[in-house]
Amino acid sequence: MSKKIDVKVEIIADTIVVGPPKLTRFEKARIIGARGLQIALGAPILIRIKKDITDPIIIAEEELMKNVLPLTVARLLPDGKYQNIPLSWLIKGV
Amino acid sequence: MAFKLPKIIDALQFGLLSPDEIRKMSVVRVITADTYDEDGTAIPSGLMDGRLGTIDPGQRCKTCGNRVGECEGHFGHIELARPIVHVGFNKKIYKILRAICRECSRILLTEEEVYENKQKILKYEKRWEQANTDLINEILKKAAKIVTCPHCQALQSKIKLEKPTTFFEEIKASKKSKVTERKKLSPSDVRDRMERISDDDCLLLGINAKHARPEWMVLTVLPVPPVAMRPSITLESSIRSEDDLTHKLVDIIRINQRLRENIEAGAPQLIVEDLWELLQYHVTTYFNNEVSGIPPARHRSGRALRTLTQRLKGKEGRFRSNLCGKRVDFSSRTVISPDPNLSINEVGVPLEISMQLTIPEKVTEWNIEELKELIMRGPASHPGANYIIRQEGLRIDLRFVKEKRNVADSLEPGFIVERHLKNGDIVLFNRQPSLHRMSIMAHKVKVMPYRTFRLNLCVCPPYNADFDGDEMNLHVPQSEEAQAEARTLMLAQEQISSPRYGGPLIGANWDYISASYLLTKKESFFSRKEAMQFIVSSGFNKDLPEPEIKEPEELWSGKQIFSLFIPEDTHYTNTAKICQKCTECLEEKCENDAYVTVRNGILKTGVIDKKAIGSQQEGSLLGRILIDQGNDVAREFLDAITKLFIRVLSYKGFTVGFWNVDIPKEAKTRIDEILDDAEKETRETIDAYRQGILERLPGRTFDETLEMKIMEILSKSRTTASDVAGEYLGMENEAVIMAKTGARGSMLNLGQMAACLGQQSVRGARIKRGFRDRTLPHFKPGALDAPSRGFVRNSFRRGLTPIEFFMHACGGREGLVDTAVRTSTSGYMQRRLIHALLDIKAEYDGTVRDANGEIIQFIYGDDGIDPAKSEHGKSVNIDAVIDRVLKTTVEE
C-alpha cells in the first residue's frame, strides 16, 4: 500500500503545467458552488445583471463566464506537488 | 449540534463473551422478573432498573448520570441456575463433541497428526490472515470417525444432535456390541467436556482460545441488554407495553428463579430437568424465535415474538433496512406521467409536493423584501415559506404563526427562510434500479397541478421509465455547492451523450419518430396556415422561407419546416432507417427517400426517422449536432422538434387498428399454400426419418438432423408467409410506418399478426415436454409433426386454436422466467463490478488510480478519451469531417 503524502510542494510556472489547459467541469462546478455560496450569504456581485435574476448559482455562473472572479485553482497532483493557477488563465480556453 | 465521538476504532476483534466478561461489563444482576411496581417506578434489580440506562427524557441514568441522548445504556446480567446451550452455536458444539474424547477431552488424533496439522494451520494463518476452514473441517471430519482415543484408549460413542439444542450419546457396551444405549448429554456435561479441551487442541478445532473458549458456547451467565435496546412504550390509555425482548427476559428470569429454588429445595430430578429444559427453550427463543424443531414463543395475541435474530435478519432487519438503507429528508416519491410540453431539463412537480419540500435561503439585504412576501404568503399558499430560522438557531414554524405581518417585519439579514420549491429550482430525479449515472439526473422544477411527477418523453430511455405505474424519487439539494454541482454536472442536457458509447442516450422515441416521418416524407406539403401552426406550437418564432411550390397555391414541404429547427452550419449524411439496403445505393436519388443529407442546416434529401433523431443510435443527426454545437443547442433542437412533431401528429392523425393487419383474400390463399407445402415437407422428412433414409448432417445424430431440418423448413415458411403479407402492407399502413421508421414494432411482429405466428420454442428447441411421448393428449404418441410440436400456423389476426394458444403460452412463459432470472443475476454481477471499480479516479497527471493511489492505467482508457465526448468511442469521425469539407465546397 502506498504511503499518504503529507509534504506538498508548489510548482511555480507562468504557464499551466498541471492538468488540462482549460477549466474542467468539476472545477467549474466547484467554483460556481463556492461563489454561489458567497452571493447567497450577501456578498456584493461583481457584474451588472438583470434585476429579475436572483438565483445565486446563475449569478455565479455569469460572473465566471465574464471572467471577473479573482480566484485561484489549486491543482494537486497525487505525488503532493501542486500548482496555483489563476482562474483567468483557465477561462481563456472556455 | 456538535457530535461527540464516544470511541475511535482502530481494530475489530470478534470473539465470544466469557462469563467473567459478561459479569464485568454488567452494572446490575437482574433477579426480579417484574419491571415496574404499582406507582410506575422501576423495581431495583428488575429488568427496567435505572442503572441499565434511561429512556425517560426527564431522568438521569443511575450509572453514568447522563440524559437520554448521551447515555448509550449499560448491560446487566442474569446468573443462570444451570448451564444453557447457545442455539447459535449448536452445530459448532456438535462438531467439537464428535472430535474430542469423551473421557479426556483430547482431540481424537495422534500426537504426530496434531503436530503436523498445527503447523499447517499456523502457516496458513500467517500467510493469509484467516483461518484455514477447509483443513479444519477435514480435521473435524477425520476425528469424528475415530473409535478409540489415541491418548487414553477410551472407547468413543456416537454423538447425536437433536435439533435445536439437545445432545445424545449412543453408548456401546464394547467395541463389537451392536446394542447401543441412548443417553442424554445435559448442557452441564457438554460444558464439562469442553472445559477440559486444551488451548492447543482448540486451534485444530478452529477456535482461537485467546478470544473464545469452547465452553463459552454453553452459557452460565446471560447478558441483559440495556433498556435503550428494548424501550417500553406507553399507550394512550397510559398502559405500558413492553418490548418483545423484555417479555422474553421476564420468562427467562422467572423460570431461572423457579429452577434455582427447586434445586435448592432438593426437588426430584424429574422436576429439575423439566424446568431446565423449559429454561433452555426460553433462552433459545430469546436468541432466535424461528429455529426449526421448537414452536416459536408467542405474544398473548398469538403473534410470534421478534427476538434477537429476527431483529437482524431479512429485508426488514438491521442490516438491510438500517445499515445498508438510509432514509433522507427533502425527498418525495410519486407516480410519473409524460408531458411533451416540458423541456428535457424540466420535471413537473405537483403543487402539493412543492409546498412540502423547501430550500433554505439566507436573508440578505438583497432578497429581504422578496422573502418577506414569501413569509406573508405562509405555508399554505404556493410560493410561500414553511419555517424561519433565527440567528440564534430558533425555528419558527409558520403554520402556527397568527400575525404573519409581525414575523415578516422582524426578518433581518442573517435569518434563514425555508421557502417552498419554485420554478427553476434544481432537483435530483431518480428511478430505481439506479444502474448507471443517468439514473439520477438534475432537472429544473416546474410546479404543476395534479399529483404526478411529469417528465419529457425523451428522458425515458436513461431512466428506463414508462408510465404503466412507475414511480420516481425526487431530492432537493440544500446547499449552494450541491445545487451548483447538480446544475453543472448532472443536468439532463449534460447527460444526452452516453458514456457507454459516445452517442445520444436521450433522444426522440415512438410517436415522435412516426411524426418525423410523416412530416419529412417526400409528398408532404403544407399551406401557410398549417406551416405557421406547426412552427408556433414548437415554442419558437421562426420566419417561413420561400415556399417550395408557389403555384397554384403556396405550399411548404415538410423538409422545409423541419429545416427551420436544424441549427445552422450542420452537415450530415446518412441513410435513414427505412433504407431498403439496395445493392447499389442511388444516394441522393434514392427512390425511397432514404438517403438523408443535411447541408448547412437544410434538410436536402431523405426522411427523418429513428436513425436521425432516435435515442441510442450511432451516427445520428442529433449526435452530430450534440458534438458540433454543444449540449445547449442539442437540447434546444430536441425540445423544439419534439413539440413540433406532437403538433404534426395530432394534426395529421395517426392510429393503428385491426385493418392494419388485414390482408386480401389472395394473400391469404398464397400464405395457406406456403404453409401447406411446409407441413407436407415436414411430414415427408419425418417419414424419411422413420424409414431411416434421412441423410444425416455432419456431426449430428438422426434425431438432431430431423429437428434441424424441420426447424429450417418451418422457419423458412414463416418468413415467406410474412414476406407475402408484407407485400400487401405498404408505407401508407400506420403499423408499417411504425415498424419501418423504428417507432415501434417490427415487420416480424406484423408478419405474426397478419400471416403466421410460427414455431413456438422452449429452450431453443421445438416444444417436446408434456405427456409421455407427446406434448398433449390430442396427438398420437411419438408425433413429430409441426402442430404437435408447437408450430402455430394461424396469425393473431385469424386467431389461435386452443392447442396453438397453449403452445404460445409455453413460449411466453419461458420468456417471462428468462427475464426474471436475467435481471437478478445481471443485477448482482453489476453490483459486484461497481463495488470493485467504485473509487477509481483520474488524477490531474492523467493517471487512473484507485483509492490507495495505486496506478491502474497511465492514461484513462489507454487513449485518454472521454467516451461521452467521443464519436462513438473514437476521437475523430473522419467521415463527418470529409463530408463537411467536400460536400459543402463542391456546392459553392
Ligand SMILES: [Mg+2]
Ligand atoms: Mg413500468
Ligand SMILES: [Zn+2]
Ligand atoms: Zn448511563
Ligand SMILES: [Zn+2]
Ligand atoms: Zn481420551
Ligand SMILES: [Zn+2]
Ligand atoms: Zn436506398
